Amino acid sequence: MGKENLQKINKPRAIRRLVIWYKRNSAVTSIVDTAASSAVTASNVAGNVVSGAGSVVSTASNVASNVAGNVAGNVVSSAESVVNTASSVVSNASSIAKNTLQPFVFDPLKRLQNNDSILDRVEESQSKRIWIAVDGMGGDYAPGPILEGCLEAISRFPINIKFVGKIEKVKDSAEKTGLAELLENEIDNNRLELIDSGEPIGMNEEATAVRKRKNASINVAMDLVRNNKAEAVYSAGNSGAMMASAIFRIGRLKGIDRPAIGALFPTRDQTRPVLVLDVGANTDCKPSYLHQFALLGNIYAKDVLQVKKPRIGLLNIGEEECKGNDLSLKTFELLSSEKSFYFGGNCEGRDVLSGSFDVVVCDGFTGNILLKFLESVGGVLLDILRSELPRGRRGKVGSAFLKSNLIRIKKRLDHAEHGGALLLGVNGICVIGHGSSKSLSVVSALRLAHSAVNHGVMDNLNQLQKLQVLNS
Numbered sequence: 001m002g003k004e005n006l007q008k009i010n011k012p013r014a015i016r017r018l019v020i021w022y023k024r025n026s027a028v029t030s031i032v033d034t035a036a037s038s039a040v041t042a043s044n045v046a047g048n049v050v051s052g053a054g055s056v057v058s059t060a061s062n063v064a065s066n067v068a069g070n071v072a073g074n075v076v077s078s079a080e081s082v083v084n085t086a087s088s089v090v091s092n093a094s095s096i097a098k099n100t101l102q103p104f105v106f107d108p109l110k111r112l113q114n115n116d117s118i119l120d121r122v123e124e125s126q127s128k129r130i131w132i133a134v135d136g137m138g139g140d141y142a143p144g145p146i147l148e149g150c151l152e153a154i155s156r157f158p159i160n161i162k163f164v165g166k167i168e169k170v171k172d173s174a175e176k177t178g179l180a181e182l183l184e185n186e187i188d189n190n191r192l193e194l195i196d197s198g199e200p201i202g203m204n205e206e207a208t209a210v211r212k213r214k215n216a217s218i219n220v221a222m223d224l225v226r227n228n229k230a231e232a233v234y235s236a237g238n239s240g241a242m243m244a245s246a247i248f249r250i251g252r253l254k255g256i257d258r259p260a261i262g263a264l265f266p267t268r269d270q271t272r273p274v275l276v277l278d279v280g281a282n283t284d285c286k287p288s289y290l291h292q293f294a295l296l297g298n299i300y301a302k303d304v305l306q307v308k309k310p311r312i313g314l315l316n317i318g319e320e321e322c323k324g325n326d327l328s329l330k331t332f333e334l335l336s337s338e339k340s341f342y343f344g345g346n347c348e349g350r351d352v353l354s355g356s357f358d359v360v361v362c363d364g365f366t367g368n369i370l371l372k373f374l375e376s377v378g379g380v381l382l383d384i385l386r387s388e389l390p391r392g393r394r395g396k397v398g399s400a401f402l403k404s405n406l407i408r409i410k411k412r413l414d415h416a417e418h419g420g421a422l423l424l425g426v427n428g429i430c431v432i433g434h435g436s437s438k439s440l441s442v443v444s445a446l447r448l449a450h451s452a453v454n455h456g457v458m459d460n461l462n463q464l465q466k467l468q469v470l471n472s
Contacts, residue, residue: 129158129191130453132446133230136165137200137217138237140436144173146236149442151182154191156443157450161186162230164195164221195220200237203435207240210248218242222249225428232449234420236433236442243281246426255464258282259425260293261364261432262300263371264448267355274352275301276315276360279367279421287330290314290361291338295464296424297359298341303455305358313347313357315366321346327363335361420445422452424461429453 134150136143143165150161163170174180186192198215201207210219218237222245224230235242243259252259262277277293278285294312301310314331316324321332323346335343347360352370362370389402420441423430431449433441 129160130232130450131160131162131224131230132449133162133164133221133224133233134442134446135200135217135221135233135235135237135242136163136170137197138235138242139433140203140236141438142200142236143170144177145438146442147174147183148177148179149437149439150192150446151179151186152439153443153446154186157447159446159450160190161192161446162195162221162224163192164197164217164224166199167194167196170194195224197221201241203238205238205241207238207244210241210245216241216245218245219249222246222428222430225430226250231453232429232431234431234433234442234445234449236420236435236437236445239280239432239435242430242432243423243426246423246428246430250426250428253425253427253461253464256292256296256425258285258289258292259423260289260296261367261421262297262424263367263421265353265374267353269355272307272355272358273305274355274357274360275305276352276362276367276370277424278362278364279371280364281423282364283368284365285327285363287327287334290327290331290363291334292425293361294335294338294341294343294359296461297361299460299464300422300424300452300457301358303457303460304451307358309342310358311344311356312341313344313351313360315352315360315362315370316346316348319346319348331361420448422448427458427462429458 134146136146136150139146147163147170150163153159154161171180171183174183183192187194197217197220198213200217201209201213210216213219218235218241221230221233221235225233226249233246239261243261246259258278259281260278261281262275263279264273265276267274275297277297278289282289298310298312301307312335314328314335316328316332318324321336322329324332328346332346344357347357349370351357352360385402420431420433420437423432429449429452431445431452433445437445
């Protein structure tokens with residue numbers, strides 16, 4: 001048998017051996033549970049695409065019965081040859097792997113491969129571009145990454161930016177990061193405007209500092225919303241200062257005692273995230289506050305998440321209505337008697353990401369701990385998966401198959417992909433970014449702000465004052 005024919009036979013054999021090896025490896029058993037039934041089909045498709053000869057498939061089928069018996073005990077009979085052949089298969093088939101191999105072999109990861117998010121569906125056909133005020137000096141790395149994210153967002157979404165900050169610092173940062181030319185182009189195109197301000201409120205400063213420093217960047221940005229020169233505001237700076245500035249400058253909605261920070265968490269169904277609030281604005285809450293959080297979350301879930309009948313849950317230590325502390329028990333009574341939304345009962349910690357609830361309410365102390373915990377999960381999970389993959393050549397080949405899937409897992413769990421949280425309960429659309437936000441987070445936050453404006457959230461939030469329960 002010629003060397004060329006032997007190589008053709010070895011290509012589908014290498015694929016078959018790799019699939020069997022993955023099935024035996026405990027670290028990825030769940031990934032290939034459904035792959036075994038379609039392994040032969042997948043290997044035939046790969047061999048057909050790589051070699052371009054239909055005879056490979058029939059030859060591989062004849063060889064498969066002889067190989068199946070001994071491949072489990074002898075994964076690589078000739079390590080160097082098999083690995084090199086497998087690497088060649090992976091390289092040559094990369095262009096069709098996503099469309100052909102993955103639907104068959106990696107079916108358990110099918111949901112993780114779909115990157116479409118409900119918030120990514122921006123109406124590009126909308127002719128009117130909305131103005132968003134950005135606190136360009138807020139954040140650990142401002143203004144460079146904030147400016148970079150704004151310029152990227154302008155090119156992707158129908159938005160214009162009023163960038164608030166010390167103009168000299170902004171331009172110096174643009175020069176250092178190579179964004180000066182792009183910045184000037186967007187200014188000339190009237191899609192970005194630089195607005196001068198004072199220094200930002202520091203991360204370690206008290207929120208009340210906004211009352212003394214009227215020219216602080218967050219105050220100037222908030223004034224743009226108050227004066228109807230911008231339809232939303234974004235800041236990655238001091239969240240307490242942003243909340244205080246929003247209350248002092250644009251005010252609370254009538255009937256709302258305390259605004260809440262609402263963050264979107266991923267669930268098993270990536271097309272349906274869960275809104276958790278409050279995640280940090282109010283560490284000490286009354287039952288009436290949590291009731292108002294539920295009302296705010298219900299409107300947001302309907303307008304932005306497009307859920308017809310959102311299911312509201314109360315974060316608690318058990319499903320039974322008799323469980324929890326005094327705050328939980330009294331809040332449960334209020335939510336159960338509310339007729340304007342659907343209350344689904346208590347939500348345990350394990351149910352938050354299950355997709356069983358569309359909105360979960362809790363006090364800001366508990367919610368902030370939950371948020372910070374979730375932010376660490378993605379990195380830890382990927383580290384565990386990497387450590388479980390075998391070393392050496394087999395590990396490299398395995399990683400080649402899983403690399404794109406691991407990236408997608410990280411993308412779904414990465415807080416930077418969600419960008420920011422909405423400050424609900426104030427008379428304007430305010431998005432609070434993480435203090436360590438970089439360009440990706442800024443783009444995601446501005447997408448969130450645009451989505452809230454585009455769906456008319458404020459119109460429906462203003463209707464809350466008509467509810468009898470808020471006026472009693």
